[in-house]
Each structure stands twice: as structure tokens, then as C-alpha cells.
Amino acid sequence: MSKKDFYEILGVSKNASAEEIKKAYRKKAIEFHPDKNPGNKEAEENFKTAAEAYEVLSDADKKAKYDQYGHAAFDGAGGFGGGHHMNMDDIFSQFGDIFGGAFGGSGFGGFGGNSGGQRRMKGSNLRIKVKLTLEEIANGVEKKVKVKRKVQAAGVKYKICSTCNGQGQVLRVTNTILGRMQSATTCHVCGGSGQTIESKPSNADAHGMILEDETVSIKIPAGVVDGMQLKVSGKGNDAPGNGVPGDLIVAIEELEHEFLKREGENLHYDLYISFAEAALGVSKDIEAVNGKVRIKLEDGIQSGKILRLKGKGIPSLNSYGNGDLLVHINVWTPKNLSKEQRQFFEKSLTDENFIPQPEKGDKSFFEKVKDMFS
Template sequence: MSKKDFYEILGVSKNASAEEIKKAYRKKAIEFHPDKNPGNKEAEENFKTAAEAYEVLSDPDKKAKYDQYGHAAFDGAGGFGGGHHMNMDDIFSQFGDIFGGAFGGGSFGGFGGSSGGQRRVKGSNLRIKVKMTLDEIANGVEKKVKVKRKVQAPGVKYKTCATCNGQGQVLRVTNTILGRMQSATTCHVCGGTGQTIESKPNNADAHGMILEDETVSIKIPAGVVDGMQLKVSGKGNEAPGNGISGDLIVVIEELEHEFLKREGENLHYDLYISFAEAALGASKEIEAVNGKVRIKLEEGIQSGKILRLKGKGIPSLNSYGNGDLLVHVNVWTPKNLNKEQRQFFEKALTDENFIPKPEKSDKSFFEKVKDMFS
């Protein structure tokens, strides 16, 4: 089932400013807020969907990827860029301040660090590079990677921070000429978690965390590009106490192919043929991403001719089909001739059939380049 457009979800145009997007999200979030719609599952899903849309459209990099590739830019295991996979803790942790005082400071069942509830912090993100061959990019792949991430040590016990009373923030009141000014700062004792260590094993750090290796399975869709970042939610470092795990950021690194050159969704292949093959025609086997393909060269084919094999390129991330494979024909000129060969070509110098006679249909180099990029 196709996903609904993020701009349509928030009711804004593609040219909407960051402030307009923020206002639209706040309006939707208040409309479908769980406090206003207790027990309404449809409203809860709309609330999460609006958060997903805002998570992407409020981030310039994610917005640019979405505008170019649509939902496919964030599809994959664990919900790449997936607000749809966020729980209420994620949403209120990231966007709770946007609700302002509409719901008592953004509270909902103790989420989001509201008054009377503990503040939940998010663990740090991890970043890894995943190398992919052109074949893997063309077909999509599931990669298993080993990640060293911080997790809560077995047996660690936390208690409510006595300094901030579990709020993660300390209120400061300052007397000024304008009156008493109140400000909130992160608690220096618990670092904003609202909890301190009561007891921990010897191998844990000061926050009760240990490093642990974990194998993470990542489904990477076909058509990704070099440098693209995908997100696996919840596979970054865990946060101390009852915090939310960070995310695993997966950066795609495309490995160079021996024969094929990529240009967006199209592929280029340089085919070298002899004078004899160019004059007589030939059947040649060439490299493609999903195995070899055989093509037929017509008699008298010219060097510089570009043969387009439809659909033999890279799949589009937006599911618009595949690009093409462009075969560039190059007639190879021999560098060393024996006596018999030299005599043949010397006779050919004055042969009427060997004198170049380009036809109007034979395009120049610049016309071929123009056609290739159009």
C-alpha cells in the first residue's frame, strides 16, 4: 500500500517555509493528541504519522532526500527515518516542546519530561559505513553488520536524582530590575537523565553502561546512491535508566565496478571492436549488472555509436522503473602492422569505399553528448 505524501499529511505545499511546517505540525499534533482523544487508535496513528512527516520535513537534509526520492529514501529495516516506527516516548522526547502549554507542558502519561514525570533522554547515535557493489545496489540487499554499542549493564540499579527530583532540570530564580526571572538548566548531577547510580557492576562505566557487540540486520533497498544515509531506529547507544536508545546511521559507500560506470540510474559500458568487426558486423557479449548480455553490431557501425539497452540500468528509488545501459562503441586502431597488413591499408587509402562519407543521420560528438544527457 502506498504511503501518503508528507506534505499532504501536514497540509502544506512543497514551498512551505520551516516556520509554516512547524505551525502545521503543531496544529495536527494538538488535533490528534492522545490527551484529547483517549482510547482513539485512529487518532493515535494520525498523531504518529504527523510526527513522521514533521521529522523529515523539518530537517533540511532529510527534506531534500524526500523531495528527490520520496518515501523510498527512508525505507528499510528498523524504519529508516521512520516516525511511523516511533513510540510516544520518541515523539515527546523530540518534539514535546512544540506543543507548548497546550497540554500542561507537553505531558502524556509521564512522557516527554513534563512536570511530575521523569525526563527521558535519548542515547547517542552510531554511524557506520556499508560498502556495496553495483550488483548489490541494482538488486537491493540485506547486510548483517557487527556494531559495538553501549548497553545498560546487567544488575545496574538507578535511583531518582535528589538534586532535580527526577526532572533532569534545575530551576534557577534570579532577581533582576525587571523582577524575578526563572530559568531551567540541565542538572549537573545526573546530566539530565533524572536518575543517578545506586549500584553497578565493576565493569560498568559511571553511567552504568558497558560496550557490547551486536549483529544488526539491515535491509537496503535497490537504487541507493553513494553517500546516502539510512537510519535504523533504536540500534544506536542505549541511554542510562529508562532512556530511549539512539539510532544507527548507515552511510552507503559504492564500490567501483571493473567495467561499468554509473550515472544516476543509467550505466555506461565502453565496448572496443576491431576494424574487421566494425566493417562486417559482429555479435558481442558485454557486462551488465545482472549477468552478461549479447548485442548485435550492424555492418559498417561507426566508432562513437551509442547503443541504448532499455531497462538494463539501476532501479529508481521511487519505483519509476530502471535506468538504461549505454554501450559506447569504440573502433580500435592497431598500433603495429605487419608487411601484409600495411600493404592492405596502403591500397585502402585510395579505395573509394574507404573514404569517409558521413551521412546527415550520423550525429557529431557534441550531438551524441547532448542526446545522452537529455
């Protein structure tokens, strides 16, 4: 089922400013907040959907990718990005400040706020680079990668931090010329987790974590581009205690193809033919992204002609179809001639069939380049 447009979810236009997007999200989040809609699953889904929209539209880079590629820039089949893959702790930890005092100071019930609930930390993200061939990009691929993650060691026991009483923050009061000012800072004892280690195995670090190798399956959609980043939720480092795992950020690196050059969703192929082939016309097998394709060249074909094979390029990330394969014809001039061959061409110098006679409809090189990019 297709996903609803992020701008439509928040009720803003594509030209909305960052402040307008923030205000629209706050309005939606307050409307569907779990504290206002206890036990209402539909409201909870709307709350997550609004967070998903805001997560993307509030980030300039993500917004640009969304405007260009739509949901496909973040989703994929393997769980990339977005609020539907965030739990309530993710949402409140990232966007909690937007609610201000709408729900009693800065509290959010049991979802990681400061009104008596224990704060949950989020683990750090991991980043990897995945190299893809042009064939893999054209068809989509599932990659299995080995990731070294920090996970909580078996047998670790935690206790409530006595310094912050499990809040993860401590209040400080300072005297200023404006009077006594109160501020909250991250607890220096527990690092904001609200817990300290009571006991741990010898192989665990100071936070009760150990390194483990895990094989992660990543489903990469067809049409991704070099430099694009995908997110696999929950496959980063674990957080101490009852924390939320970080994410695995996957950077795409496109490997250069031996014959094909990519330009967006289109592919380019240089086909070299001889004088004889150009004059007589032949059939040729050329490289395409999913195997060889046979094309027929008309007799008298000129060097510089571009043949467009519809739909033989890269699929659109937005599922709008495929790009094209552009075949560039290059007539190869022989460099070493035999005596007989030289005599043949010398006789041809004055033959009217060998004298260039471009037709009015023949396009110049610059016109062909212009057509190629239009």
C-alpha cells in the first residue's frame, strides 16, 4: 500500500519554512499524543506517522532527497528510516523539546520523560559502506554484511543511579543578576541513562557492553545512487540498561562498470564500428545492464549518431519506470593500411560517394549533445 505524502500528513506545502513545518508537527503531535489518547492505537499510529514526516522534512538533506525520490529514498524493503520504525522513546528523545509545557513541564508519561519515569538512552549509530555493481543497482539486491556491534553482556545487573534518582539529569540552581536560575544537565555519574552497574562479568566494559559480530541482512531497492545513505533501524550499538539500540547507517558506493557509464537513470555505451560496417549496415550485440542486446545498424550510419534504447537503463527509485540506454556510434578509422587498402582509399578521394555531403536534417555534434541531455 502506498504511503501518504509527508507534506499532506503535516498539512503544509512544499514551500513551507522550517518554522512552519515545526509548528505543524507540534500541532499534530499534541492532537495524537498518547497522554491525550490512552489506549487508542489509531492515534498512536498517527502520532508515529507525524513523527516520521517531521523527521524527514525538518532535516534539509533528508528533505531534499524526499523531494527528489519520495518515500523510496528512505524506505526500501529492509526497514530504512522513518517514524514507523521508531518507538516512542525515539520520538520523545529526538523531538521532545517541541512539545514544551504542553504535557506538564517536560514529562511524557512513561515514554522517557522526566515525570517519574526512567529515562531510556539510545545507543550510538554504526556506519558501513556497501559497494554495488551496476547490475545490483539496476535489479535491487539483498546484502548480508557482518557488523561488529556493542551489545549488553549476559549477567549485567543495573541499579537506579543514586545521584539523579534514575532521571538521567540533575538540576542545578545558580544565582544571576536576574535571580535564581534552574537548569538541567546530564548526570555525570550515569551519563544520562539513569542507571549504574551493580555487577558485570569480567569481559564487559565499564558500561556492561561487549563486542559481538552479527550478520545483518540489508535489502537495497533498485535505483539507488552513489553516496546515498540508507538506515537499518536498531542494528547499531546497544545502549546500557533498558536502552534503545542505535541504527546502522549504510552508505552506497557504486562500482564503475567496464562498458557502461551511468548518468542518472540513463546509461551510455560507446559502440565502435569499422568503415565497412558503417557503409554496409550490420547487426551488433552490445552490453546492457541485464545482458547483451542486439541492435541493427542501418547502412550508411554516421559516426556520432546516438541510438536510444527505451527502458534499458536504470529503474527509477520512485518506481516511475526505467531510464534509457544511449548507444553512441563511433566509426573507427584504421591506422595502418596495406598497399591495396591505401590504393583503394586513394581512388576513393575523388569518388562522389566518399565526399561528405551532410543532409539538412543531420544534426551537428553540439545539437546531438543537447538532445542527449534533454
